[in-house]
Amino acid sequence: MFRNMVTSLFAYGRVRTTNAKAKELRRWADRMITLAKRGDLHARRQAMAVIRDKNVVHKLFEDAPGRFGDREGGYTHVAMIGRRLGDGAPMSLVELVGKKEKKKPAAKKVAEKIKKHVKSDKQKAKEATKKAPSELESKDVSPKTAPASLEQADKAKGGQGQDKPGSES
Numbered sequence: 001m002f003r004n005m006v007t008s009l010f011a012y013g014r015v016r017t018t019n020a021k022a023k024e025l026r027r028w029a030d031r032m033i034t035l036a037k038r039g040d041l042h043a044r045r046q047a048m049a050v051i052r053d054k055n056v057v058h059k060l061f062e063d064a065p066g067r068f069g070d071r072e073g074g075y076t077h078v079a080m081i082g083r084r085l086g087d088g089a090p091m092s093l094v095e096l097v098g099k100k101e102k103k104k105p106a107a108k109k110v111a112e113k114i115k116k117h118v119k120s121d122k123q124k125a126k127e128a129t130k131k132a133p134s135e136l137e138s139k140d141v142s143p144k145t146a147p148a149s150l151e152q153a154d155k156a157k158g159g160q161g162q163d164k165p166g167s168e169s
Contacts, residue, residue: 001021005025005028006051007051007052007056009029009094010029010032010056010096011059016081017094019080019089022078025094029075030073032047033075036061037064044061071097074097075096075097077094078094079093079095080092
């Protein structure tokens with residue numbers, strides 16, 4: 001049960017459980033973070049014996065030295081959140097402490113690239129609309145780009161078209 005709770009704690013950053021389990025979970029989590037700060041192969045294998053998800057172990061070993069490098073212990077925070085509705089058991093929230101690494105710079109770079117492409121597409125569209133009227137005058141109108149009314153077609157060709165029905169010449 002504690003192996004699953006430790007795995008969930010590192011996967012999601014917090015776990016909601018009873019007070020007694022939270023106090024024991026704190027011991028397990030602190031030991032795993034200490035192993036992750038060591039970072040050698042033996043420590044990784046010891047962590048894999050407890051945490052059953054390789055991706056969570058990899059994430060822990062990547063993040064722990066930067067996030068908990070300046071701490072000598074106390075990597076978790078247990079906050080009492082009240083009592084459980086069903087049986088009235090005291091509940092706690094176990095969270096990891098320490099500065100969280102921000103991944104916003106990478107997201108900003110992606111957003112800037114998207115904006116550049118969007119701006120260039122918008123600029124291309126504006127240039128195409130500027131060129132379009134002059135090209136229509138010199139070219140024949142195709143069925144796809146044909147104007148909706150006969151008057152617009154006559155104006156585009158520059159000549160006078162056929163007489164409209166109901167009008168006298």
